[in-house]
Amino acid sequence: MVEAVLAAGIVGGLLVAALTLVGSVAAERRIAAERNTGQMLVIALAEEIAALPAENSVTITTSDPGRATLTDARSFDGYTESPPTDRAGVPIQSALGWTRSVEVTEVTSADPEGVETADGGVFRVRITAQINSRVAGEMTLFRSAAGDEAIQ
Numbered sequence: 001m002v003e004a005v006l007a008a009g010i011v012g013g014l015l016v017a018a019l020t021l022v023g024s025v026a027a028e029r030r031i032a033a034e035r036n037t038g039q040m041l042v043i044a045l046a047e048e049i050a051a052l053p054a055e056n057s058v059t060i061t062t063s064d065p066g067r068a069t070l071t072d073a074r075s076f077d078g079y080t081e082s083p084p085t086d087r088a089g090v091p092i093q094s095a096l097g098w099t100r101s102v103e104v105t106e107v108t109s110a111d112p113e114g115v116e117t118a119d120g121g122v123f124r125v126r127i128t129a130q131i132n133s134r135v136a137g138e139m140t141l142f143r144s145a146a147g148d149e150a151i152q
Helices: 002-050 144-149
Strands: 098-107 122-131 134-142
Touching: 002 098, 002 122, 002 134, 134 144
Parallel strands: none
Antiparallel strands: 098 122, 122 134
16 A cells, blocks of 8 residues: 555656646747747838938828838837737737837947937937737847938
8 A cells, every 4th residue: 555655656746747847848939939929020120120211301291100101210219019010000910919119219339338418320229029018029220320321
């Protein structure tokens, strides 16, 4: 009888350990999938912003409050969307429940993590993707008005 109780205890302990391992693997897979989705959402918006000039003197007035009215990188400051949409404003179906936000700060080339007080024309653009208030994707890029002039 004692042997049966010991054997049942050992089997039960092994079963609990196996279930704990399976649960942690499932959680890691979910987190990895969230990170992948978050990075893809951030990259898509970063590519869109990087293609725009740092600053644009042209102002577009339209009744559409969407992203299509944002004509330069600086105008994305404070932009937030939930759920994320494509440039035309159509929600991305695989990203329901997500939030994307952008913060644009003018910086100096000597100190890209600081804040510029004069008009230097260099902007740090931070894009963040969140799900359930957890950051799952983040990217920082820099845009410069000097770079825009070199392209023209």
